[in-house]
Amino acid sequence: MGTPAANDDAEHQDIKQGSAGDPLRYATRYHAPVLCKTVVASLLTDQAGCYIDGTLGGGGHSAALLDALGSEATVIGVDQDADALAEAEARLAAEIERGRFRTLRGNFGDLERLLLDDGIDAIDGLLLDLGVSSHQLDAGERGFSFQAEAPLDMRMDSRHGVSADEVVNRWSESELRRVLRAYGEEPRAGRIAQAIIKARPVPTTTALANVIRRVVPTREEVKILARVFQGIRIAVNGELERLEQVLASSVRLLRPGGRIVVMSYHSLEDRRVKRFLRYGNLDGEPVRDFYGNLITPWNELTRKPIEASAEEIAANPRARSVRLRVAERREE
Numbered sequence: 001m002g003t004p005a006a007n008d009d010a011e012h013q014d015i016k017q018g019s020a021g022d023p024l025r026y027a028t029r030y031h032a033p034v035l036c037k038t039v040v041a042s043l044l045t046d047q048a049g050c051y052i053d054g055t056l057g058g059g060g061h062s063a064a065l066l067d068a069l070g071s072e073a074t075v076i077g078v079d080q081d082a083d084a085l086a087e088a089e090a091r092l093a094a095e096i097e098r099g100r101f102r103t104l105r106g107n108f109g110d111l112e113r114l115l116l117d118d119g120i121d122a123i124d125g126l127l128l129d130l131g132v133s134s135h136q137l138d139a140g141e142r143g144f145s146f147q148a149e150a151p152l153d154m155r156m157d158s159r160h161g162v163s164a165d166e167v168v169n170r171w172s173e174s175e176l177r178r179v180l181r182a183y184g185e186e187p188r189a190g191r192i193a194q195a196i197i198k199a200r201p202v203p204t205t206t207a208l209a210n211v212i213r214r215v216v217p218t219r220e221e222v223k224i225l226a227r228v229f230q231g232i233r234i235a236v237n238g239e240l241e242r243l244e245q246v247l248a249s250s251v252r253l254l255r256p257g258g259r260i261v262v263m264s265y266h267s268l269e270d271r272r273v274k275r276f277l278r279y280g281n282l283d284g285e286p287v288r289d290f291y292g293n294l295i296t297p298w299n300e301l302t303r304k305p306i307e308a309s310a311e312e313i314a315a316n317p318r319a320r321s322v323r324l325r326v327a328e329r330r331e332e
């Protein structure tokens with residue numbers, strides 16, 4: 001279990017900052033992946049290992065990993081969105097042919113089952129680049145954006161689950177208020193929930209945006225719309241529950257010495273990731289042994305989260321809010 005109180009030791013923080021290289025090297029029109037060089041440097045420990053990209057998207061991070069890995073390595077890309085799988089499979093067709101890359105459709109909350117069905121019970125690295133891709137936001141018809149007229153959907157996996165329409169048009173006022181407050185972190189949740197209930201039925205994204213615009217100050221409109229849409233999206237996709245599930249399964253899947261890299265884009269995610277990678281639990285409560293060592297499955301390698309450089313943010317505004325954390329699985 002290491003030396004006394006090793007986890008609190010500043011020397012343990014061996015990954016400190018992002019290095020951009022060319023920040024758009026792996027960008028496509030589908031999505032521009034963030035902190036590619038840092039992801040590669042943080043995740044890879046074995047040139048011939050088996051790595052999971054749990055949020056495949058347009059395959060940008062997978063492409064970067066494959067470029068850095070040896071010929072014996074495997075990368076498995078997981079996504080619940082059919083568009084992402086089609087995009088990444090086309091992009092990485094040559095790697096599929098070489099047997100270094102394959103995809104699995106499903107929710108990363110079910111990662112253990114997905115991998116077991118694929119014959120895998122231990123991995124060397126897991127990458128999670130949370131949230132939605134630029135493609136999902138840009139594809140107006142999916143209903144993720146308040147800027148494009150679309151039915152209220154917002155499901156990343158269009159095969160199942162409740163849609164945004166159900167949340168907006170059927171959930172009770174108190175449930176709606178809770179979603180906007182807890183997941184959107186919106187201070188005017190009460191007023192907005194009330195306005196939505198009164199305006200029902202609310203048929204589309206832009207109709208919803210207009211209902212909200214009527215009850216909030218114009219100068220704060222864009223920020224509030226972003227928060228409300230984020231809150232509904234998190235509820236629709238069960239994003240925080242799914243994150244908690246995949247964090248728990250990462251402990252069982254990663255080999256000792258293997259690493260997890262998680263990129264969060266808002267504090268609700270980052271808070272959970274930080275607690276779990278620091279303390280090995282989601283309560284954020286340190287549990288210590290007789291010597292004062294934390295009892296945790298992790299060596300936390302980023303005491304402070306890594307952020308994108310000003311250069312990367314200028315090239316890719318989505319990088320503005322990223323917080324990247326890394327931890328290494330300890331020996332049992």
Ligand SMILES: C[S@@+](CC[C@H](N)C(=O)[O-])C[C@H]1O[C@@H](n2cnc3c(N)ncnc32)[C@H](O)[C@@H]1O
Pocket residue numbers: 031032033034054055056057058059060061062078079080081084106107108109129130131132133134156242
């Ligand atoms: C930010 S994008 C990832 C972009 C990717 N790193 C790249 O380089 O293109 C997040 C992706 O993760 C997927 N995703 C989000 N939550 C998921 C979950 N619970 N299970 C599976 N896929 C998920 C989304 O559908 C989306 O394609």
